[in-house]
Amino acid sequence: MKLPSKELNKILVRRYWADRVFRLCAVTMLLITLGTLAALLIDVFIDGAGRLSWPFLTSFPSRKPEQAGILSALVGTVYLMILTVVIAFPVGVGAAVYLEEYARRGWLSRLIELNIANLAGVPSIIYGLLGLELFVRAMRLEESLLAGALTMSLLVLPLVIIASREALRAVPPSIREASFALGASLWQTIWNQVLPLAFPGILTGAILAASRAIGEAAPLITIGALTYIAFLPDSLVAPFTVMPIQIFNWVSRPQKGFFEAAAAAIIVLLAVLLLMNAVAVYLRQKYQKRMNL
Amino acid sequence: MMPKRSQRGRIGEGLIQVLLLFCGILSVFTTLGIVAVLLFETIEFFREVSLVEFLTDTQWTPLFADKRFGILPLLSGTFLTTVIAVLVAMPVGLLSAIYLSEYASEKVRPVIKPLLEILAGIPTVVYGYFALLFVTPLLQKLIPSMAGFNALSPGIVMGIMIIPMISSLSEDAMYAVPQSLREAAYAMGSSKLQAAWRVVVPAAASGIAASFLLAVSRAIGETMIVAIAAGQQPRLTLNPFVPIETMTTYIVQVSLGDTPHGTIEYKTIFAVGTMLFVITLGLNLVSRWLRERFREQYG
Amino acid sequence: MKTTAPWAFEIQDLNSWYGGRQALQKISLLIPERRITAIIGPSGCGKSTFIRCLNRINDLIPGFRVEGRVLFKGQDIYDPTMDPVEIRFRVGMVFQKPNPFPKSIYDNVAYGPLIWGTRKGPALDTAVEESLKRAALWDEVKDMLHQSALTLSGGQQQRLCIARALAVEPEVLLLDEPCSALDPIATARIEELLLELKKSYTIIIVTHNMQQAARVSDVTGFFLLGELIEFAETKRIFTNPVDRRTEDYITGRFG
Numbered sequence: 001m002k003l004p005s006k007e008l009n010k011i012l013v014r015r016y017w018a019d020r021v022f023r024l025c026a027v028t029m030l031l032i033t034l035g036t037l038a039a040l041l042i043d044v045f046i047d048g049a050g051r052l053s054w055p056f057l058t059s060f061p062s063r064k065p066e067q068a069g070i071l072s073a074l075v076g077t078v079y080l081m082i083l084t085v086v087i088a089f090p091v092g093v094g095a096a097v098y099l100e101e102y103a104r105r106g107w108l109s110r111l112i113e114l115n116i117a118n119l120a121g122v123p124s125i126i127y128g129l130l131g132l133e134l135f136v137r138a139m140r141l142e143e144s145l146l147a148g149a150l151t152m153s154l155l156v157l158p159l160v161i162i163a164s165r166e167a168l169r170a171v172p173p174s175i176r177e178a179s180f181a182l183g184a185s186l187w188q189t190i191w192n193q194v195l196p197l198a199f200p201g202i203l204t205g206a207i208l209a210a211s212r213a214i215g216e217a218a219p220l221i222t223i224g225a226l227t228y229i230a231f232l233p234d235s236l237v238a239p240f241t242v243m244p245i246q247i248f249n250w251v252s253r254p255q256k257g258f259f260e261a262a263a264a265a266i267i268v269l270l271a272v273l274l275l276m277n278a279v280a281v282y283l284r285q286k287y288q289k290r291m292n293l
Numbered sequence: 294m295m296p297k298r299s300q301r302g303r304i305g306e307g308l309i310q311v312l313l314l315f316c317g318i319l320s321v322f323t324t325l326g327i328v329a330v331l332l333f334e335t336i337e338f339f340r341e342v343s344l345v346e347f348l349t350d351t352q353w354t355p356l357f358a359d360k361r362f363g364i365l366p367l368l369s370g371t372f373l374t375t376v377i378a379v380l381v382a383m384p385v386g387l388l389s390a391i392y393l394s395e396y397a398s399e400k401v402r403p404v405i406k407p408l409l410e411i412l413a414g415i416p417t418v419v420y421g422y423f424a425l426l427f428v429t430p431l432l433q434k435l436i437p438s439m440a441g442f443n444a445l446s447p448g449i450v451m452g453i454m455i456i457p458m459i460s461s462l463s464e465d466a467m468y469a470v471p472q473s474l475r476e477a478a479y480a481m482g483s484s485k486l487q488a489a490w491r492v493v494v495p496a497a498a499s500g501i502a503a504s505f506l507l508a509v510s511r512a513i514g515e516t517m518i519v520a521i522a523a524g525q526q527p528r529l530t531l532n533p534f535v536p537i538e539t540m541t542t543y544i545v546q547v548s549l550g551d552t553p554h555g556t557i558e559y560k561t562i563f564a565v566g567t568m569l570f571v572i573t574l575g576l577n578l579v580s581r582w583l584r585e586r587f588r589e590q591y592g
Numbered sequence: 593m594k595t596t597a598p599w600a601f602e603i604q605d606l607n608s609w610y611g612g613r614q615a616l617q618k619i620s621l622l623i624p625e626r627r628i629t630a631i632i633g634p635s636g637c638g639k640s641t642f643i644r645c646l647n648r649i650n651d652l653i654p655g656f657r658v659e660g661r662v663l664f665k666g667q668d669i670y671d672p673t674m675d676p677v678e679i680r681f682r683v684g685m686v687f688q689k690p691n692p693f694p695k696s697i698y699d700n701v702a703y704g705p706l707i708w709g710t711r712k713g714p715a716l717d718t719a720v721e722e723s724l725k726r727a728a729l730w731d732e733v734k735d736m737l738h739q740s741a742l743t744l745s746g747g748q749q750q751r752l753c754i755a756r757a758l759a760v761e762p763e764v765l766l767l768d769e770p771c772s773a774l775d776p777i778a779t780a781r782i783e784e785l786l787l788e789l790k791k792s793y794t795i796i797i798v799t800h801n802m803q804q805a806a807r808v809s810d811v812t813g814f815f816l817l818g819e820l821i822e823f824a825e826t827k828r829i830f831t832n833p834v835d836r837r838t839e840d841y842i843t844g845r846f847g
Contacts, residue, residue: 102313
């Protein structure tokens with residue numbers, strides 16, 4: 001195109017401006033987004049730090065905001081998390097092993113795959129409705145810890161399966177071939193060679209699934225988990241509450257004192273999540289190093 | 294002795310395979326369970342309420358003495374918060390994705406990406422707290438007429454929550470656009486912005502659209518933020534400054550009360566749940582179809 | 593070398609590196625205007641790197657570095673005050689694999705004029721038609737301009753890419769192994785086209801196909817391991833090479 005150099009220069013200058021404006025917009029938006037994250041954390045910390053104390057961690061909830069604590073919620077969260085992992089982990093890893101190591105590319109494995117992908121996108125509250133009918137009513141578990149853990153297990157199952165499949169896929173096929181060459185059966189190969197290598201990756205996925213489970217409130221509210229519990233669950237079928245529900249309950253009250261308690265509980269919840277994610281990151285790094293050998 | 298052992302081994306192997314298959318199929322049962330439960334109670338619901346009333350009545354008052362069962366107010370509430378969330382998340386998410394995929398240096402990207410991912414990992418009750426006690430008071434300073442419970446504040450916060458979903462999935466899609474297309478664009482003298490906006494983004498369009506739909510579906514199904522900060526008043530309105538109620542919030546509201554099984558109130562949450570499930574499933578399926586198409590295009 | 597044409601490119605002591613690995617060593621040569629210059633050599637010899645230095649497209653590769661001078665019409669394109677975008681405006685390029693944008697045929701060709709200030713309308717339509725005609729593709733696609741470019745055959749796609757590059761009306765056309773993904777018939781059509789185009793453009797073509805270089809080019813450079821071994825009129829290179837290595841290569845003893 002015959003552009004006089006003046007014309008060309010004009011076009012170039014205009015474009016560099018457009019480029020600069022775009023870059024500025026994008027960076028500004030990113031900074032606003034990350035700034036919001038910072039605002040959230042700072043806001044919660046300012047509101048709740050004063051309320052954090054040993055008695056707060058070791059007291060039951062109370063009608064008086066200044067006496068309220070999160071003991072039952074904290075213990076409930078820990079119990080629920082452990083139970084959920086115990087249920088979802090073997091089933092999820094089993095499904096992943098089946099899909100990666102056994103299944104032939106047929107309609108069944110395609111159906112299972114499509115199904116898992118769709119389950120991962122079902123709103124969590126729908127799992128609550130399933131849990132309510134299936135575990136609470138049909139299996140007569142009432143609003144128990146076990147009903148909550150089973151509901152939560154179904155919710156995180158797709159996550160465990162997806163993460164485990166990725167970990168299994170990362171194990172080089174040469175390992176399997178070497179094991180077969182020694183006369184090992186398929187299951188011996190999986191159990192002795194493949195799973196140990198994939199284990200850290202699977203564990204990372206399990207931790208991420210567990211952190212999803214401890215942040216959820218909606219499905220547990222739907223199955224009828226209580227919002228006020230002044231005792232610790234002593235069996236699988238005992239009633240329970242968890243931190244997100246406790247926070248929701250406190251935020252829903254009119255007294256300002258409960259808002260502070262909610263903020264303090266959020267700090268505890270975020271601390272637990274941070275710890276779990278740190279472990280996941282640590283495991284992933286360790287895992288990558290070993291794979292590179 | 295050898296044959297015996299291997300026979301027992303074979304049985305063991307077979308047993309394990311069946312067990313593993315069962316684990317895989319369990320997820321199919323989960324879906325079937327969801328569909329069955331929703332369908333069963335929803336059919337029960339429609340024995341008492343006509344489908345026409347459900348879809349056209351403008352009042353939703355199952356918990357009052359004068360019961361009306363029009364889902365439109367809940368749909369409008371869900372629609373309103375979702376639209377606000379998407380209006381926040383789409384531009385920010387897309388711009389971030391373009392920036393991360395086409396502009397950011399190798400040093401900046403690994404810092405920003407995990408920071409964005411943190412947003413997706415924060416529990417939704419925490420966002421609810423933030424919306425009610427930080428964003429709403431802030432907005433009220435700008436718009437004094439705004440109610441303490443409203444659609445705007447949780448909508449915005451929900452938008453921030455789904456930004457990483459859009460940005461990371463869109464970035465993946467743009468990353469998958471072959472480098473040769475970028476080279477062709479640059480070889481004709483494109484600026485970065487032109488290469489990104491006129492070539493890479495259109496080439497990744499189906500992948501980007503898939504990420505939008507997934508984000509919309511996530512916003513529709515989001516519960517705790519709106520339950521905390523949007524109020525619990527079903528209202529057929531598109532005014533973002535007044536209290537409303539979403540489908541998810543209604544389910545929470547009923548669950549918090551003591552609603553005996555078999556009552557019409559109990560059945561309503563399943564009818565509403567079915568509506569929610571159908572909408573999100575549709576969005577997820579279309580999103581998946583788009584992603585598949587995108588993958589076919591670029592192997 | 594007997595040619596009356598002035599030089600399109602004067603390249604002096606060009607060295608380049610990908611990270612720590614040197615890809616080109618002390619390349620010096622003169623590329624005549626309105627001629628077809630072929631660059632041949634075995635794979636990995638630096639011929640692609642060389643041609644990608646002429647429009648600074650290699651700037652996009654992290655860790656890429658050049659030294660030396662590349663004068664285009666007397667201006668050093670690696671001069672810090674030079675804008676690579678302006679060079680790419682004046683020096684068009686066609687790549688190894690056809691890479692049409694996933695848009696319509698029309699939009700592919702219109703892309704260049706649009707980003708260089710032509711507005712939608714009759715002027716743009718004319719530009720698109722002209723470019724397609726010059727790329728000898730018009731008759732095949734004139735009734736399907738708004739179909740996706742991806743529905744075309746490989747050879748048509750590559751001619752579309754040539755049309756797309758011509759739409760900007762560059763002074764030079766760089767072609768990086770443009771026929772390596774095409775069948776012999778499509779290849780012949782492109783060669784025919786190049787001979788037509790050289791009336792108005794300076795053309796530099798990288799090829800691993802020696803017959804192609806012999807058929808279309810006026811001058812040929814032979815690269816080996818990042819060095820320019822020999823550069824002369826095509827006829828002489830193929831009939832009477834000076835360097836032993838050139839002779840070995842064109843007689844098929846290695847490569």
